[in-house]
Amino acid sequence: MKQVSSMEDKPKTLPASLRPKKRYIIFQVISEKPIDYIELVGAIWRTFLDFLGEMKTSEMNFWLIKNLYDQKNQRGVIRCSPDQVEYARAALALIDQIGETKAIIKINTVTGTIRSAKKKYLGFTDLTDFEK
Template identity: 45%
Template structure:
């Protein structure tokens, strides 16, 4: 049976857009440090590349590991000599509902 996925939709508050590769390495490092290698493998986190634009992004994970992944995202404070804050907007079951949440959040920040 196919395993379900959850998408953590987040916004990055920073002075300039954050490059994808440095953001990915910072998030992966934070997840590894917080979860450890064994739980990291169980969570199966994946940063969706074509949905990350430097200010917003989607992190795919397993449903059981949503809360620990959200906490690990909150622990990221610096990427490539740039201070950032990652705000979780919504946990979505589909990419489409995550995009709709981003649009709704832009109207009412």
């Protein structure tokens, strides 16, 4: 019997040029009271499905990144496909209430990498760049 190594079991990863491209929408929620992550996700999904329908929402490959939502500053990041960014911006502009709280979503910018979204717009710092 031939033994198979663990390296042969794993499929090869696609090179970066063949992977689907992504865009990251950095937004801020402006509201009377702090908004919980779960309420925000529900409001965004409802708006996307009402405005765009199931087909367009699925083509968007939309995802609200949970660990990048700052509940204190009410900032977050949404991932979507690059050709659907304008649809996402339009749908987010339609939100006027999240849960029972009046709120709007302000789009700060759109970036191509999660790293620049963290560094420039969310205030994360990478300490590996500094010399000793």
